[in-house]
Amino acid sequence: GAVVSQHPSWVICKSGTSVKIECRSLDFQATTMFWYRQFPKQSLMLMATSNEGSKATYEQGVEKDKFLINHASLTLSTLTVTSAHPEDSSFYICSAPRGGSHNEQFFGPGTRLTVL
Amino acid sequence: GENVEQHPSTLSVQEGDSAVIKCTYSDSASNYFPWYKQELGKRPQLIIDIRSNVGEKKDQRIAVTLNKTAKHFSLHITETQPEDSAVYFCAARGVNSGYSTLTFGKGTMLLVSP
Numbered sequence: 001g002a003v004v005s006q007h008p009s010w011v012i013c014k015s016g017t018s019v020k021i022e023c024r025s026l027d028f029q030a031t032t033m034f035w036y037r038q039f040p041k042q043s044l045m046l047m048a049t050s051n052e053g054s055k056a057t058y059e060q061g062v063e064k065d066k067f068l069i070n071h072a073s074l075t076l077s078t079l080t081v082t083s084a085h086p087e088d089s090s091f092y093i094c095s096a097p098r099g100g101s102h103n104e105q106f107f108g109p110g111t112r113l114t115v116l
Numbered sequence: 117g118e119n120v121e122q123h124p125s126t127l128s129v130q131e132g133d134s135a136v137i138k139c140t141y142s143d144s145a146s147n148y149f150p151w152y153k154q155e156l157g158k159r160p161q162l163i164i165d166i167r168s169n170v171g172e173k174k175d176q177r178i179a180v181t182l183n184k185t186a187k188h189f190s191l192h193i194t195e196t197q198p199e200d201s202a203v204y205f206c207a208a209r210g211v212n213s214g215y216s217t218l219t220f221g222k223g224t225m226l227l228v229s230p
Binding site for chain 1: 159160162165221
Protein backbone atom coordinates (compact mmCIF):
# COMPACT_ATOMS: atom_id res chain seq x y z
CA GLY A 1 0.00 0.00 0.00
CA ALA A 2 0.88 3.65 -0.23
CA VAL A 3 2.98 5.28 2.48
CA VAL A 4 2.09 8.44 4.36
CA SER A 5 4.41 9.88 6.99
CA GLN A 6 3.94 12.50 9.68
CA HIS A 7 6.42 14.56 11.60
CA PRO A 8 6.85 14.89 14.47
CA SER A 9 5.36 11.74 16.00
CA TRP A 10 4.90 13.55 19.27
CA VAL A 11 5.42 17.08 20.56
CA ILE A 12 5.09 18.80 23.92
CA CYS A 13 4.78 22.56 23.92
CA LYS A 14 3.93 25.42 26.24
CA SER A 15 0.57 27.12 26.12
CA GLY A 16 0.56 30.02 23.68
CA THR A 17 3.16 28.63 21.30
CA SER A 18 2.58 27.38 17.77
CA VAL A 19 3.25 23.87 16.56
CA LYS A 20 3.66 22.71 12.95
CA ILE A 21 2.84 19.16 11.90
CA GLU A 22 3.90 17.81 8.52
CA CYS A 23 2.14 15.18 6.46
CA ARG A 24 3.92 13.65 3.49
CA SER A 25 2.88 11.15 0.86
CA LEU A 26 6.12 9.27 0.21
CA ASP A 27 5.42 7.26 -2.92
CA PHE A 28 2.53 9.03 -4.59
CA GLN A 29 1.24 12.51 -5.25
CA ALA A 30 -1.77 13.78 -3.36
CA THR A 31 -3.68 16.83 -4.50
CA THR A 32 -5.95 16.33 -1.52
CA MET A 33 -5.06 15.44 2.05
CA PHE A 34 -7.27 15.23 5.10
CA TRP A 35 -6.57 16.28 8.67
CA TYR A 36 -8.29 14.53 11.56
CA ARG A 37 -8.24 15.01 15.30
CA GLN A 38 -8.76 12.14 17.69
CA PHE A 39 -9.31 12.63 21.41
CA PRO A 40 -8.59 9.71 23.77
CA LYS A 41 -11.04 6.86 23.35
CA GLN A 42 -12.95 8.78 20.71
CA SER A 43 -13.40 8.63 16.98
CA LEU A 44 -11.57 10.43 14.21
CA MET A 45 -13.12 13.81 13.49
CA LEU A 46 -12.41 15.44 10.17
CA MET A 47 -11.01 18.92 10.72
CA ALA A 48 -10.27 20.05 7.20
CA THR A 49 -9.53 19.05 3.64
CA SER A 50 -6.19 20.29 2.38
CA ASN A 51 -6.01 21.13 -1.32
CA GLU A 52 -2.82 21.66 -3.27
CA GLY A 53 -2.88 25.07 -4.90
CA SER A 54 -5.96 26.37 -3.14
CA LYS A 55 -7.36 27.13 0.27
CA ALA A 56 -8.24 24.37 2.69
CA THR A 57 -11.86 23.47 3.32
CA TYR A 58 -12.65 23.48 7.02
CA GLU A 59 -15.37 21.53 8.77
CA GLN A 60 -17.98 23.35 10.75
CA GLY A 61 -16.71 24.41 14.14
CA VAL A 62 -13.02 24.29 13.22
CA GLU A 63 -11.31 27.68 13.45
CA LYS A 64 -9.33 28.31 10.29
CA ASP A 65 -7.22 31.00 11.96
CA LYS A 66 -6.22 28.62 14.72
CA PHE A 67 -5.51 25.58 12.57
CA LEU A 68 -3.55 26.85 9.60
CA ILE A 69 -3.22 24.45 6.70
CA ASN A 70 -0.80 24.81 3.84
CA HIS A 71 -0.61 22.29 1.01
CA ALA A 72 2.82 23.32 -0.20
CA SER A 73 3.32 20.65 -2.84
CA LEU A 74 1.78 17.49 -4.22
CA THR A 75 3.45 15.48 -1.45
CA LEU A 76 3.33 17.80 1.56
CA SER A 77 0.61 19.33 3.70
CA THR A 78 1.25 21.11 6.99
CA LEU A 79 -1.05 21.82 9.90
CA THR A 80 -0.02 24.62 12.27
CA VAL A 81 -1.75 24.84 15.59
CA THR A 82 -1.41 28.50 16.53
CA SER A 83 -1.45 29.80 20.09
CA ALA A 84 -1.94 26.27 21.39
CA HIS A 85 -3.86 25.69 24.60
CA PRO A 86 -4.24 22.56 26.75
CA GLU A 87 -7.60 21.78 25.15
CA ASP A 88 -5.79 21.42 21.81
CA SER A 89 -3.93 18.41 23.17
CA SER A 90 -4.94 15.52 20.97
CA PHE A 91 -3.82 12.97 18.42
CA TYR A 92 -3.67 14.58 14.97
CA ILE A 93 -3.76 12.23 11.99
CA CYS A 94 -3.53 13.04 8.33
CA SER A 95 -4.58 10.90 5.42
CA ALA A 96 -4.07 11.05 1.70
CA PRO A 97 -6.02 9.31 -1.05
CA ARG A 98 -4.01 8.13 -4.01
CA GLY A 99 -5.48 9.31 -7.28
CA GLY A 100 -8.21 11.57 -5.99
CA SER A 101 -10.45 11.96 -2.96
CA HIS A 102 -12.75 9.16 -4.15
CA ASN A 103 -10.01 6.57 -3.65
CA GLU A 104 -8.80 4.72 -0.57
CA GLN A 105 -7.30 6.97 2.08
CA PHE A 106 -3.91 6.07 3.52
CA PHE A 107 -3.32 7.31 7.04
CA GLY A 108 -0.22 8.78 8.54
CA PRO A 109 1.06 7.45 11.88
CA GLY A 110 -0.33 10.42 13.77
CA THR A 111 1.15 13.17 15.93
CA ARG A 112 0.51 13.28 19.65
CA LEU A 113 0.32 16.91 20.74
CA THR A 114 0.48 17.77 24.44
CA VAL A 115 0.10 21.40 25.42
CA LEU A 116 1.19 22.25 28.94
CA GLY B 117 -24.14 15.91 6.32
CA GLU B 118 -23.49 12.24 6.86
CA ASN B 119 -24.05 10.67 10.28
CA VAL B 120 -22.68 7.25 11.15
CA GLU B 121 -23.83 5.32 14.20
CA GLN B 122 -21.83 2.32 15.43
CA HIS B 123 -22.73 -0.39 17.94
CA PRO B 124 -21.70 -1.78 20.29
CA SER B 125 -19.12 0.53 21.86
CA THR B 126 -17.38 -2.42 23.50
CA LEU B 127 -17.49 -6.11 22.68
CA SER B 128 -15.88 -8.90 24.66
CA VAL B 129 -15.66 -12.39 23.21
CA GLN B 130 -13.80 -15.60 23.88
CA GLU B 131 -11.12 -16.72 21.48
CA GLY B 132 -12.69 -18.66 18.65
CA ASP B 133 -16.06 -16.94 18.91
CA SER B 134 -17.48 -14.67 16.25
CA ALA B 135 -17.79 -10.91 16.62
CA VAL B 136 -20.27 -8.65 14.85
CA ILE B 137 -20.17 -4.85 14.74
CA LYS B 138 -23.00 -2.88 13.18
CA CYS B 139 -23.19 0.57 11.65
CA THR B 140 -25.91 2.70 10.17
CA TYR B 141 -25.55 5.75 7.97
CA SER B 142 -27.86 8.57 7.06
CA ASP B 143 -26.87 9.79 3.61
CA SER B 144 -28.25 7.57 0.89
CA ALA B 145 -25.70 9.06 -1.52
CA SER B 146 -22.78 7.48 0.37
CA ASN B 147 -21.20 4.86 -1.81
CA TYR B 148 -18.17 3.43 -0.05
CA PHE B 149 -17.92 1.84 3.38
CA PRO B 150 -14.51 0.96 4.80
CA TRP B 151 -13.67 -0.65 8.12
CA TYR B 152 -10.53 0.27 10.01
CA LYS B 153 -8.67 -1.41 12.85
CA GLN B 154 -6.76 0.86 15.19
CA GLU B 155 -4.40 -0.33 17.87
CA LEU B 156 -3.56 1.97 20.75
CA GLY B 157 -1.51 4.96 19.64
CA LYS B 158 -1.27 3.79 16.05
CA ARG B 159 -2.78 4.76 12.74
CA PRO B 160 -6.05 3.26 11.50
CA GLN B 161 -5.48 0.33 9.16
CA LEU B 162 -7.99 -0.56 6.47
CA ILE B 163 -9.10 -4.17 6.95
CA ILE B 164 -11.95 -4.47 4.50
CA ASP B 165 -14.24 -2.24 2.48
CA ILE B 166 -17.38 -2.53 0.43
CA ARG B 167 -18.91 -0.41 -2.30
CA SER B 168 -22.56 0.35 -2.71
CA ASN B 169 -22.97 -1.94 -5.73
CA VAL B 170 -22.07 -5.01 -3.67
CA GLY B 171 -24.02 -6.69 -0.87
CA GLU B 172 -21.30 -8.76 0.73
CA LYS B 173 -17.55 -9.15 0.68
CA LYS B 174 -15.33 -11.64 2.44
CA ASP B 175 -11.61 -11.84 3.11
CA GLN B 176 -10.58 -14.92 5.10
CA ARG B 177 -11.99 -14.47 8.62
CA ILE B 178 -13.45 -11.05 7.93
CA ALA B 179 -16.65 -10.25 6.08
CA VAL B 180 -18.73 -7.16 5.55
CA THR B 181 -22.39 -6.96 4.55
CA LEU B 182 -24.25 -3.95 3.23
CA ASN B 183 -27.99 -3.28 3.13
CA LYS B 184 -28.48 -0.13 1.07
CA THR B 185 -32.22 -0.04 1.59
CA ALA B 186 -31.90 -0.05 5.35
CA LYS B 187 -28.66 1.96 5.21
CA HIS B 188 -26.71 -0.29 7.45
CA PHE B 189 -23.56 -2.37 7.15
CA SER B 190 -21.88 -4.85 9.42
CA LEU B 191 -18.44 -6.31 10.10
CA HIS B 192 -18.21 -10.00 10.90
CA ILE B 193 -15.07 -11.56 12.34
CA THR B 194 -15.05 -15.33 12.72
CA GLU B 195 -12.69 -17.49 14.79
CA THR B 196 -11.50 -14.48 16.72
CA GLN B 197 -7.94 -14.40 18.05
CA PRO B 198 -6.37 -12.30 20.83
CA GLU B 199 -4.52 -10.27 18.20
CA ASP B 200 -7.89 -9.14 16.86
CA SER B 201 -8.25 -7.05 20.03
CA ALA B 202 -8.32 -3.38 18.97
CA VAL B 203 -10.71 -0.54 18.26
CA TYR B 204 -12.67 -0.94 15.04
CA PHE B 205 -14.16 1.98 13.18
CA CYS B 206 -16.69 1.92 10.40
CA ALA B 207 -16.93 4.81 7.99
CA ALA B 208 -19.10 6.02 5.18
CA ARG B 209 -17.90 8.08 2.28
CA GLY B 210 -20.00 10.74 0.69
CA VAL B 211 -19.40 14.03 -1.04
CA ASN B 212 -18.68 17.02 1.17
CA SER B 213 -18.07 20.42 -0.44
CA GLY B 214 -17.07 18.72 -3.64
CA TYR B 215 -14.67 16.25 -2.02
CA SER B 216 -15.20 12.63 -1.09
CA THR B 217 -14.83 12.59 2.67
CA LEU B 218 -15.10 9.88 5.29
CA THR B 219 -17.41 10.10 8.27
CA PHE B 220 -16.43 7.71 11.04
CA GLY B 221 -18.50 5.87 13.59
CA LYS B 222 -17.55 6.23 17.25
CA GLY B 223 -15.66 2.97 17.31
CA THR B 224 -15.98 -0.43 18.94
CA MET B 225 -13.39 -1.73 21.34
CA LEU B 226 -13.10 -5.47 20.72
CA LEU B 227 -11.52 -7.57 23.45
CA VAL B 228 -10.75 -11.19 22.65
CA SER B 229 -9.91 -13.26 25.68
CA PRO B 230 -7.69 -16.33 25.32
